[in-house]
Amino acid sequence: MIPQPVVEVHVRQVRPVVPPDAEPVEAHRADGTTWRRAWSVPGRLVLDFDGIAVLEASDDGSVTIDRQLPSEMEQHLLLDHVLPLVLARRGALVLHGAVLTLAERAVVLIGASGAGKSTLSAHAWRRGWTLGGDDGAVLHPTDGTVWVTPTHSTLRLTPEAAELVGIPADEGAAAVGKRRLRTTASDRTARPAPTALHLVAEVQPAPADAAARLTRLTGVAAHVALFGCTFHADLARGRLMRAVVDGLGEVAEAVSVWRLSVPRGRSGLDAAEALLRQEVTR
Amino acid sequence: MTGPAFAFPESVLAREVSGEMVLLDLRNEEYFGLDRVGADMVTRLTQQPHDEAVAALCRDYDVAPEILTADLERLVSRLLDVGLLVRTLPQ
Numbered sequence: 001m002i003p004q005p006v007v008e009v010h011v012r013q014v015r016p017v018v019p020p021d022a023e024p025v026e027a028h029r030a031d032g033t034t035w036r037r038a039w040s041v042p043g044r045l046v047l048d049f050d051g052i053a054v055l056e057a058s059d060d061g062s063v064t065i066d067r068q069l070p071s072e073m074e075q076h077l078l079l080d081h082v083l084p085l086v087l088a089r090r091g092a093l094v095l096h097g098a099v100l101t102l103a104e105r106a107v108v109l110i111g112a113s114g115a116g117k118s119t120l121s122a123h124a125w126r127r128g129w130t131l132g133g134d135d136g137a138v139l140h141p142t143d144g145t146v147w148v149t150p151t152h153s154t155l156r157l158t159p160e161a162a163e164l165v166g167i168p169a170d171e172g173a174a175a176v177g178k179r180r181l182r183t184t185a186s187d188r189t190a191r192p193a194p195t196a197l198h199l200v201a202e203v204q205p206a207p208a209d210a211a212a213r214l215t216r217l218t219g220v221a222a223h224v225a226l227f228g229c230t231f232h233a234d235l236a237r238g239r240l241m242r243a244v245v246d247g248l249g250e251v252a253e254a255v256s257v258w259r260l261s262v263p264r265g266r267s268g269l270d271a272a273e274a275l276l277r278q279e280v281t282r
Numbered sequence: 283m284t285g286p287a288f289a290f291p292e293s294v295l296a297r298e299v300s301g302e303m304v305l306l307d308l309r310n311e312e313y314f315g316l317d318r319v320g321a322d323m324v325t326r327l328t329q330q331p332h333d334e335a336v337a338a339l340c341r342d343y344d345v346a347p348e349i350l351t352a353d354l355e356r357l358v359s360r361l362l363d364v365g366l367l368v369r370t371l372p373q
Contacts, residue, residue, distance in 0.1 A: 219302035220315030227304075227313065242295055245306055249297045 010062045011078070017054040017066045019046045025232075038085070038232070045089055049077065057086050076176045079152050084136040084231040087151065091240060093139040093247040094231040097200070099132030099150040100124050105280050106148045106195040108137045109260075110229040111203035116262050119161040120203060123269040124276065126165055131155060131183040132195075136231060140194065141250040147194035153184045164266060198280055200226065200251070201260040203272075208264040212271035214279060215259040222257035223248055287332040288324075288358065288367045298325070305366050314366060319343075323354055324361070 024037035037048040045057045054066040055077060063082060065074065084094045097110040098121040109117045118134040125131040136151030156178040159169045172181035201214070202225045217225055226248045258279070262272040290296050295306040303321035305314040316324060322342075326335040336354065340347045361367040 219300040220304055220317075223297075223299045223304050224313060224315065241306065241308060245295045245297045245304065249299045249304070252299050 011074070012062045012064045014065055014068055017046060017056045017064055019048060019054070020044075024048070027232075036081075040085075040089060045082075045085060047077075047081065047085070049081070053077065055082060057082050072174050072180075073176055075180070079154065080135050080156075084151050087136075087138060088231050088240070091243060093141075093244065093251070094151065095137045095139060095200075095226065096135070096229045096231050097137045098134040098155075099137045099148055099195075100276075101130040101132065101195050102128070102277065102280050104195065105198035106132075107198060107276060107280060108139075108148060108200045109203050110200060110225065115203045116205050117203050118155060118157055119164060120262055120269060120272055122155055122157055122161065122167060123165045124273050125155070125183070126167070127273055133183055139197065139247070139251055141247060141254060144254055146197040146251050146254050148197040149194045153182060155181045155183050157181065165269070197251075197255050199256045199258060201258045201276065202229075204259055204261050206261040206263045206268070208268060210261065210263045210268075212263055212268060212275055213261040214275050215261075217257045217259055219252070222252040225257055225259070226251060284331045285370065286328050286330055286335075287369060287371045288327045289370045290328060291365060291368045294366050296324075307364075307366060309365070312364075314364075320357055323357055324367070327354075327358065328367075 019037070020039045020041045022039055022041065024039050026034045027036040027038070029035050035050055037050070039046040043059050046054065047057075048054045052073070053069055056064045058064075063078065069077070084096070088094045095108060095110055097108045098117045100107045100109065100121055109121060111117050121131055121134045132148075133150030133153050134155045138149045138151060140147040140149075156175050157165075157167065157172075158178050162169050162171070162179060167181070169179070172179040174180075202217070206212075227245075230244055230248065260272055260275065262268050290305075293308045295308065297304050298321060301318045301321060303316040303324060305316065306312075307314070323339060326338060329335075330338065336351065339354065340350055343350060358367065362369070
């Protein structure tokens with residue numbers, strides 16, 4: 001029996017959130033400015049999204065927000081930021097990545113923000129892959145097989161990415177500058193079943209005139225690629241880090257990890273999808 | 283009978299991955315990687331008495347003992363400097 005992540009979240013009334021009297025773990029933008037402060041303490045996780053809102057997720061599943069937010073922003077923060085962190089705090093191994101499946105073999109696309117994970121995922125989806133979700137992948141290594149489940153079944157695309165892959169720009173719901181599309185036709189309570197993970201690919205954008213390329217990563221290189229996109233073990237300040245480091249070691253040894261260079265533009269997406277398809281169906 | 287001369291401090295997580303080794307220092311969340319030879323050296327030094335570890339490495343690697351010893355000392359010195367190893371025995 002493969003455990004499936006279940007998180008029940010109840011958004012409580014809007015009221016002030018007081019961060020713990022402790023040093024936060026800060027997340028920075030590329031320019032060095034802070035976009036999020038986090039406190040992970042017994043009983044609760046507090047997240048201060050600089051200038052947007054302060055949220056508290058208690059271990060009983062309740063979430064408090066310090067102000068009224070537009071529903072699309074509230075959904076974005078809860079699904080894309082709070083949910084994976086709550087799962088990680090509960091000991092789940094969560095990667096920031098998209099889950100794609102073909103012929104009952106799963107692929108997780110990881111990579112830096114803006115690398116093109118969602119765009120490639122949407123393109124592959126249009127070409128017959130099943131898309132679990134584009135934000136979080138919960139991994140469960142067991143007996144030499146790694147099972148993967150998306151944290152939630154949606155895809156967020158910029159208007160430019162939607163146009164590139166041929167999805168109408170007004171499809172889905174507004175999601176903080178992007179459109180959020182449901183990736184399954186089933187009702188909102190349905191969760192995709194765990195699928196055996198076949199490979200992980202770290203997406204790296206390449207110039208439009210470059211060739212799409214898959215490069216195998218092994219050992220430390222594979223581990224560091226996975227570690228760099230793990231949702232966010234650092235919040236635990238070491239409490240859960242042993243399990244994360246060991247779990248990623250198991251993953252790196254059980255599945256193949258690749259770097260996938262994806263040239264800009266439609267033909268680059270075609271070539272990258274073809275490489276993934278070839279590797280998965282080999 | 284003496285034990286290993288070196289150990290990983292409590293704040294360091296070490297994990298072998300496909301023959302290589304990742305080391306994560308929880309104090310500053312710095313992440314280090316060792317290739318196969320470095321991983322083998324560190325594994326032996328933290329599991330065997332020093333003289334046994336050096337003798338085994340000299341046996342297993344096709345390299346002059348003085349070169350191996352110098353490489354080993356350089357690696358150990360670096361790992362001690364950054365706090366990824368500690369001495370378990372007085373020098």
